[in-house]
Amino acid sequence: MKANPRDVFTGTYYIDGDVAAAYGALAAGCKFLGGYPITPSTEAAEAFARKAPYVGAQFIQMEDELGSIASVLGASWSGKKSMTITSGPGYSLMMENIGLGAAMEIPFVIINIQRSGPSTGVPTSTGQADIMQSKWGANGDYEVIALAPESPQESFDFAIKAFNLAERYRVPVMFMADECVGHMTEKVVIPDASEIEVEPRRFYQGKKEEYIPYRRDQDLVPPIVKAGDGYHLYITGLTHDERGYPLLDHRSLPKIEKAKVIHKKSTNPYLVDKIRKNKDEIIEMQEDHLEDAEVVIVSYGITSRVAYRAFEQARQEGIKVGMLRLITVWPFPDDRIAELAKKVKGFVVPEINYGQIVFEVDRCSHGKANTILVPHGGASVHKPDDILGAIKKIVKDNKKYEQVIEYTTTLEKTIFKGSLTEKIKK
């Protein structure tokens, strides 16, 4: 389906990533934003609030992030494409209802403009340390999709992508931008509505009497209905069966029988399976010069732009480097990394944290290649020289497999006269 021309502000703009994300969401057909102000994400909510009345969308500033996310879940059940916008501490507050959203299989988008943490951290500066939280934040087992844009243009494009994925798989989608992308002002081209592909909500088409809320299609995703249409839904955050009824009616059974019933009837396995089994359709990445690469840089978000500089320098110096940029951070491209690990000397993983995705890369390489982390404590971005240094270290050392190696950045050299780990050891 094409986007509605009313929702698309076609034109060429000079805007920041936050604003571009809001415009992207509107173009995707988002009609509800429940938010709470938090630096550095406020520009997105402000842009949405300015445009909302013109496109029939609604913005409400809730009393806190707990309320924002709950209102988003409610609005999504009322049939509106919905999202919330937040950053670090607000994102932490939302975790409980992300779990509810995953359990109820509600399509919605969370725009998280990541800042330095933990806690209040440095609100106005960048970070990439919420990546693991986006996957594992709420209690219990579930899968989400996470996207990482690297520019304001991608902010716009990925906001649309995020909604499309959310509607397609009935899953919470995390839009994991970082403050740098959020506050970076660049040229953004918003195309004509006829060029924007939008996934409509997959409403149930069959007979009303035959509707079963969690009966799945071939692709493991159940079609959805909306409140107020006479389906008399019962939707709960309790572990439920196909009908949406809680699996507690078997409490009189002995424990082992109860476990069997729950295992057989619960919808829980599908919360992970619908993503894992469809991951080939979901996963997107950008590859560059991987054919002859000896070293591969794995990066995402703003870090990939810094990494490109290092990549070019290394190529000029004759080092065979390749780039793998994660567009969907979750689900993680396990198979592709495993495949590359067989033929390369190592991976360089720069990220603005002290190691999160690097362990995923190490896990997927199955001990076939070394992985080197270029850490960064936040508040700014990497120096390309550090990434280049890490590339050279892999080539020069050419060691047998060892666990994740931590590269000593120039910042650490100047401050600690060595790596932080070495400093502690001393």
Place this chain on the structure above:
Amino acid sequence: MEAIITQQEAKRHPMDNLLRMDRMPHIWCPGCGIGNAVSAFADALDKLEYNLDKLCVVSGIGCTGRVAGYIKVDSFHTTHGRAIPFATGIKLGNPDIKVVVISGDGDLVSIGGNHFVHAARRNIDLTVICVNNFIYAMTGGQVAPTTPTPAYTTTSPFGNFENPSNVPQLAEAAGAVYVARWTALHMRRLTYSIVDALKKPGFSVVEVISPCAMYYSRINKLGDGLDMMKFYYDHSIIKHGEPTDHLEIDYQKEIIVGKFVDRERPTYSESMGKWFED
């Protein structure tokens, strides 16, 4: 001929079309008052002849949180304390739906207190039925924000010394347009009060004082559900229009019930509609 009812019809519960009979028996203990609140609510729906397709019930967590599962309308059993913002989302997403929040005192006033206050301030068009049993019953009888001094609970083993919440006063101060309180004994009055609250545009609150025979009564040696009902019969005083600051509930003293607030304020949707009219 019409007077003859078939055996099948005789077996039907009069509230069959309003309740999910396939989920019965319910989880509530004997002597509990939540069922009374549900009956009164179902009866109110019956009296209003609402289109049940356009009605949503949202609950939080706790004993009363389970109400959503037994009423045969679109019903949502959400996370602890978040019933009101979830309901706000539904209401704003589709203003044609009548949204009712039925939850307990712990869910609405303690963990969801902030949402309660702000939904009342905005005057979102919601009806909130707060079943107040003075205790966290689902988790085994812990002290609640409404537990009177000096009642015993499992986490106030030496008696509760905290000041309890006064739900009607909180609702009025925050901006609710309709506030009433009844006990689980006052079925007819409660039903009519819920009818009034449902009809009233804006944020309306009905508090239902309910016996918890399994925890509150047992720990405090107040007898069973019937004894609590007798207590309500002896100690509740109907005082319509009583100033809400007089409505604090002392331990085993009189309980003032009635309709306390019924006023006009523009709802959120009305204010918004007016604002963007031109």
